[in-house]
Amino acid sequence: MRFTWKGQRRCETLPYPQTPKGLKAAADLRANVTSQIKHGILDEQRYAELFPNSSYAAHSATPLFGEYAQEWLNSREVVAGTRKNYRISLNLYWMPTLATLPIDSITSMMLRKVVGNTDWKSPGVKRSAIQRLKTLFATAVKDGLINRNPVDSIELPSRAKKVIDPFTVAEADAVIAHLYRTLTSSMRIYAAYFEFAFYTGMRPSEIAALRWEAVDQDKRLVDVCRIVADYQIEERTKTKDARQVMLNSRALHAIAEAEKVACQRNRQSRRKHPQSAFVFPPTKNFEFIQQASVTDKHFQAALGELNIRARRQYNCRHTYATMCLMAGMNPAFIANQLGHSVQMLLSTYARWINSSTDWSEIGKLESKLIGTKSVQTETVPL
Structure with a gap:
């Protein structure tokens, strides 16, 4: 009996006698097989039941x-x-x-x-x-198990465009000031955290995993080489490339405030806080910040009290990137500080690159064309 299954021509020998009854049994079996193939329900198990002596089934090594x-x-x-x-x-x-x-x-x-x-x-x-x-x-x-990838012809949904919604400098400073003003004692670590986030552009997972050993205040540098992922410290960054971030005065101030909080925690006698290896340790239970909700509750509360439009705290990173771009800093330098490629930086923040230079670019065009016949008003003698 011959038929095609899964793109392959099959030939099976049946144990029926060459009699009218045997031929009818073979015809019925073939009709059953072709029907199952047509409806897509013939699988290896059914095939083995229909053809127990099949050489195909005996040599089939295709995994499920x-x-x-x-x-x-x-x-x-x-x-x-x-x-x-x-x-x-x-x-x-x-x-x-x-x-x-x-x-x-x-x-x-x-x-x-x-x-x-x-x-x-x-x-x-x-x-x-x-x-x-x-x-x-x-x-x-x-691996040679299949000839073609069946997913190749499956249409993918369009990639969702990431929403970039940074804060203004005034908004960022208002949030930082509010947190320093309202959070007391060891809770001030979260004010320092957000000042550092706004003025370094580091990812939340990188800030949470930042250790004191990675901070060099004299050289004004931090080594970014680990992150928090799935509640654990991973000795890598998101892009798998370690980098150094240069600290401006606001970032250094945040580090100094974190030091003050650490000293205060160590002086407390009722709650014996061990010296934390992390720059921004949470106030309760854990050695390091394990999830965004720990800091987000303070952040969202500050936005609400200041009547600032609610946004994800990840926009602290976007705020730093846009501040640098609007200050006219070198895109290659900014990309390196953020742990981006230059191409990613330019595509993500093109709006802010253009907004500060659009009119100056038009000015370049006009300065090149002024005095030419294409734009100059000529005096025609009467």
């Missing part, structure tokens, strides 16, 4: 999607946070439908059905889930 995905994830050299994100995405969106299917039986049409039937939280979540699946299947292609 679930097995392959687990082995693939275990073999990846990625940080714990990235591995966790991949595992959650696979388990939540792809495993329920694909886990028991041989990896070479999964088609683009199957994946489109999964995508179409999933209630995605956002276009960004959908995009990430599809991209992660595409990476998995790309490895399967390299």
Whole structure:
């Protein structure tokens, strides 16, 4: 009996006698097989039941999607946070439908059905889930398990544009002053934290992981080489490249205030605070700030009391970047301080680069054209 399954021509020998009854049994079996293929329900298990003596089944070594995905994830050299994100995405969106299917039986049409039937939280979540699946299947292609990546033809949602919403300098200074004015004792560490955030542009995860050993006040430098991720200290940055950040006077003031808080904590006798290795330790329970909510409650309270439009505290970083650009600082220097590429800096903050120079650029155009016949008003003799 001959038929095509999964793009391959199959030929199976049946144990029926060459009699009218045997031929009818063979015809019925072929009709059953072609029907299952047509409706997409023929899998390796059913195939083995229909053809128990099949040479194809005997030599099939194609792993199931679930097995392959687990082995693939275990073999990846990625940080714990990235591995966790991949595992959650696979388990939540792809495993329920694909886990028991041989990896070479999964088609683009199957994946489109999964995508179409999933209630995605956002276009960004959908995009990430599809991209992660595409990476998995790309490895399967390299391993020779499949000939083509079935995710290649799945359309990705457009990448969501990040909202850049910095504070003005006046707003930033008002928030900092308010925090210093209203927070007392060891709580002042959060005022110092936000002054440092506004005037270094470091990522919140980098500030939370900053140790005193990485601060050189004499040279006015900090070494940015670790972050907080998933409640733990990781000896890396987001971009995996360590860098040095130069400290301006406001950042140095924040460091000095953090030192005062540390000294005060150490003098307290009722609560014996051990000397913290971190510049901005939280006031309770933990050695370092493990999540943004610890600082955000003070930040949002300050915005509310000052009648400043609510924004994420990550915009402290955007504020520093835009302040530097509007001050006319070298984009390459700013990018290095932020841990960006120059291209990323220019694409992210183009609006602020242009806004301060638009009229001067028009001025350049006019200065080049003044006096030429294209713009000069000529006096025509009567």
